[in-house]
Amino acid sequence: xxxxxxxxxxxxxxxxxxxxxxxxxxxxxxxxxxxxxxxxxxxxxxxxxxxxxxxxxxxxxxxxxxxxxxxxxxxxxxxxxxxxxxxxxxxxxxxxxxxxxxxxxxxxxxxxxxxxxxxxxxxxxxxxxxxxxxxxxxxxxxxxxxxxxxxxxxxxxxxxxxxx
Numbered sequence: 001x002x003x004x005x006x007x008x009x010x011x012x013x014x015x016x017x018x019x020x021x022x023x024x025x026x027x028x029x030x031x032x033x034x035x036x037x038x039x040x041x042x043x044x045x046x047x048x049x050x051x052x053x054x055x056x057x058x059x060x061x062x063x064x065x066x067x068x069x070x071x072x073x074x075x076x077x078x079x080x081x082x083x084x085x086x087x088x089x090x091x092x093x094x095x096x097x098x099x100x101x102x103x104x105x106x107x108x109x110x111x112x113x114x115x116x117x118x119x120x121x122x123x124x125x126x127x128x129x130x131x132x133x134x135x136x137x138x139x140x141x142x143x144x145x146x147x148x149x150x151x152x153x154x155x156x157x158x159x160x161x162x163x164x
Contacts, residue, residue, distance in 0.1 A: 019085060026067065026152075031139065031160040032057045035074075038143055039154025056089070056140040057160055063133040067124040067164030069107070071141070074113045074156040076118055078144075083110030084153070085142040090134035101138075106129050108123065109141070117158055124162070 043049035050056050061067070071086055078084070085108040092100045107122045126137065139160055143153065 001037060005072075020156055023092055026153055026163045028161055030161045031059045032157075033122075033159045036157045037154065038141060038157055040143070041139065041154050044154045045156065051157075053145070054140065054142040055157060056138050058091075058136055058138045059080070059162065061124075061126045061137050061162065062164055063126045063130075065126070065128070065161055065164050066081065069121045069122045070126045070159075070161040070163070071157075072117050072159040072161075073109060073111070073115065073124075074111060074117050075115060076113055076155040078110040080163065081144045081146055083108035083154055084144045084155075085109070085140070086120070086122070087140045087142070089138045090130055091136050091138065092128075092132075092134050102130065102134075104137070124164070126131065 023082070026142060036055060037045040037048045037050040038053065038055060039050075040053060061070075069086070069088065086108075086109055087133045088104040090104050092102075094100070103123075105125060105128055107120070109120050111118045112121070127133070
């Protein structure tokens with residue numbers, strides 16, 4: 001039965017080759033997790049620490065690999081405007097000058113969740129409009145201040161995840 005041996009060997013070789021050729025599955029990484037208040041009224045969430053009107057978390061990305069950014073918020077209620085800002089920022093340090101940062105991509109956090117978590121998911125392109133790989137990246141979250149003061153939203157940050 002030599003034909004059967006060769007057939008089994010050929011099938012096994014194709015399965016092994018197929019597994020080797022498939023792209024690696026994206027890996028989900030939690031960059032930050034907790035509960036922080038963002039907004040101009042820290043008394044609204046008096047039992048939670050406040051970051052004020054912005055927060056920024058450093059992270060490492062594979063610059064040449066696109067991915068997904070997932071930000072989980074709670075009680076985000078955008079009454080006006082396009083929503084709060086989530087920005088992917090690239091950081092550089094030159095030998096002959098100070099550190100620099102560039103906003104790679106800007107996303108908007110918008111919703112109407114009352115006492116519920118809400119996931120905001122965005123496609124991520126780490127090298128978009130960049131000329132070289134940065135030293136590192138960060139994600140910056142800012143409340144939208146381009147609307148009337150009375151419409152500024154206070155909300156809770158819960159988690160930042162990257163899948164790449």
